[in-house]
Amino acid sequence: MMAEHSTELPDSWRSTELSEIAVINPTIDKASIPNTLEVSFVPMPAVEAGTGVINVSQTRLFGEVKKGYTPFQEGDVLFAKITPCMENGKMAVVPQLKGGVGFGSTEFHVLRPHPGISKNYLYYYVSSESFRREAEHNMSGAVGQRRVTTPYLTTRKLPLPPEQEQKRIVAKIEELFFELDRGIESLKTAQAQLKVYRQVLLKHAFEGKLTAQWRVDNADKLETADDLLKRIKQERTQRYQQQLAEWENGGAQGSKPKAPKDLSAIAADELTELPKIPTGWKWIRPEEICAQEPYAIGIGPFGSNLKVSDYRESGVPLIFVKNITRSDFASDLKFIDDSKYAELTPHSVKALDLLITKMGDPPGDCEIYPEGSPNAVLTADCLKFRLWNEFANRKLYKFCINSNLIKRQLGLITKGVAQKKISVERFKTICLPFFCVEEQNVLLQELEAKLSECDQLEQALTSTLQQAAALRQSILKKAFAGQLVPQDPNDEPASALLARIKAEYSA
Incomplete structure (x- = not known):
């Protein structure tokens, strides 16, 4: 198994198991909920991959979903457990829900943080690329149906800062991600515009606009499409007659050649x-x-x-x-x-x-x-x-x-x-x-030159987006190593927070 943390944690932090700071897949008291209550419903497609965006607008009656679905409440962290949803980062913090409760796909794990544990800190940790990569290596099941198991999550280690530092870390992550996301949005807009430009370029090419001046400059040399089609027809006829003669003379095997159809x-x-x-x-x-x-x-x-x-x-x-x-x-x-x-x-x-x-x-x-x-x-x-x-x-x-x-x-x-x-x-x-063939060749040269410029720009945009994704993970890595915000000696240490949680939930 990979080392949990490659750097030494600050003195006020502690390395702890996930089950010590959150309830894994908590149950709810279904007996107290009327079947007619309208509740939020979250299928797997309602959670976006890699963004933390979750759509809770769908609703169903409690009686329709109380069996066969995963229950959760506001503030829980949803964690997709099945491949490829987990690898793609389908995780999210649950917002306010219709009826105060939600149900969703059985392919979600639910993580309910204990008091003193930031739901957003927990979300950023379990959705980070390093966490998902290690979880992928520990999945169980057959190919195409592999899942992150509850026992694995229960014992998974994570670095825990003091409660107040959790809040500072989340605020800093969100500040940096806000600026990063603005840049990413601009890059994706440029990609979309480039895609449109490619199609405009092709449209102009095959409506004759890119070679308009060439046709003017070479008007006396151009073979019309009608003349070219006549040559093609003559060539087809000649080839057919040659093939037929070879076949009739026994020089060609197979069935009799078919005459070109009009x-x-x-x-x-x-x-x-x-x-x-x-x-x-x-x-x-x-x-x-x-x-x-x-x-x-x-x-x-x-x-x-x-x-x-x-x-x-x-x-x-x-x-x-x-x-x-x-x-x-x-x-x-x-x-x-x-x-x-x-x-x-x-x-x-x-x-x-x-x-x-x-x-x-x-x-x-x-x-x-x-x-x-x-x-x-x-x-x-x-x-x-x-x-x-x-x-x-x-x-x-x-x-x-x-x-x-x-x-x-x-x-x-x-x-x-x-x-x-x-x-x-x-x-x-x-x-x-x-x-005409001459214009086809000229148009191809024009088109390839312009599309080559598009390709270079596309490569630059893709490279920059990859760098942005790497920067996002670098920010998270620093956050979970205690290097993103300074420690405050006045913070209650994580050990005291863990002791308080243990005392409350073991009583």
């Missing part, structure tokens, strides 16, 4: 719902710029075709939603063997494919499967979009799909009952802006 034009009423784009640009469907090969747009297999029992420790990697949202295709991977991969070829992924989440609010997070990555297989909630990179810049279209311009469209086509998802056929109905 795609229907986007209806006029649909175009009126889309933003205005520059002359020479065009709204298109994804199939118009996908690679000319089977399953260029595809999804993961249905659940029955890929089961957990198919997973292996090595082999062909599987791609999950988390890989896309975290832009991480190298960590915590699961695999299938080669024979299973052969069955799931239509769901396979190659390096540089666009990978898109089929679910979310909204769905459509998009990432590029990194260059040099091995062939992989999608899982059920993912979609791939293999672009014809000769005509469509995959990096640019990754940004496009991640913009609100496309996210809104994806949100409208997300269907389902238990879980809303995008189907392949519905994905093929979205509209993408399309324009």
Whole structure:
């Protein structure tokens, strides 16, 4: 077990067990409370993680909650005991309650401080990162259901200052935290504004505003989207004829190649719902710029075709939603063997494919499967979009799909009952802006330069927020070591306070 305190405590302090200064999970006299009394009700989501904020606005009748819930009263400290709520810091001091009593989740421990013990001092100690970290190491139970036990809390040591010094410490913590929280609020506001700016930037990019001057300067060189689409159609026809000839002459295995299908034009009423784009640009469907090969747009297999029992420790990697949202295709991977991969070829992924989440609010997070990555297989909630990179810049279209311009469209086509998802056929109905390759490349350079500035600012904001969090814990560490406020020789020492509590509660 870790050492309880790394520094020697002031002479007037004492190290004591939690059960000596607070009642752990006290009971109440339920017989004296009428069933019709309206009382406060606090489910786990009503306690914010890491802030001490608690919402006691929900109410229920006492008769509805007297069994199967945890009772508490004003001034108690609620301590979430289950993972991950405990690790995330779901602790709070209970404020004034409806009916004078409250009930909440059975996953709360209740700490009721004895007279002379500051409820706020107790809250700051048990919610500190160091306390939670050690409590995490002493949890019991199975993975996903691990809890801090009552016996552990009962014997947990903590440093106890004199009663008056507790008050001075709490006042100083709250003074410093007030200033710190103002700075944190400003940083989070800047993060939110940066997020908005990114979307404004993407909006301007795909409405042609970032390259407006470039188009003016290069007006005599520009290939229109219509001309480019004609070239794509000709190229598709030529490739099909070549593939067909090879197949007819026995040089290609497999089924007979399918002729390219003509795609229907986007209806006029649909175009009126889309933003205005520059002359020479065009709204298109994804199939118009996908690679000319089977399953260029595809999804993961249905659940029955890929089961957990198919997973292996090595082999062909599987791609999950988390890989896309975290832009991480190298960590915590699961695999299938080669024979299973052969069955799931239509769901396979190659390096540089666009990978898109089929679910979310909204769905459509998009990432590029990194260059040099091995062939992989999608899982059920993912979609791939293999672009014809000769005509469509995959990096640019990754940004496009991640913009609100496309996210809104994806949100409208997300269907389902238990879980809303995008189907392949519905994905093929979205509209993408399309324009000449030269302008695509110029726009990508403009966009990457501006987004790089955003990334640098985001990193600076994140770093500063991390420093603020570290400073908060440093303040608490000093507080509980007797280094935050000076000791007063006139204070009654903690030993006398403990003796008084012992005499009163052992009588």
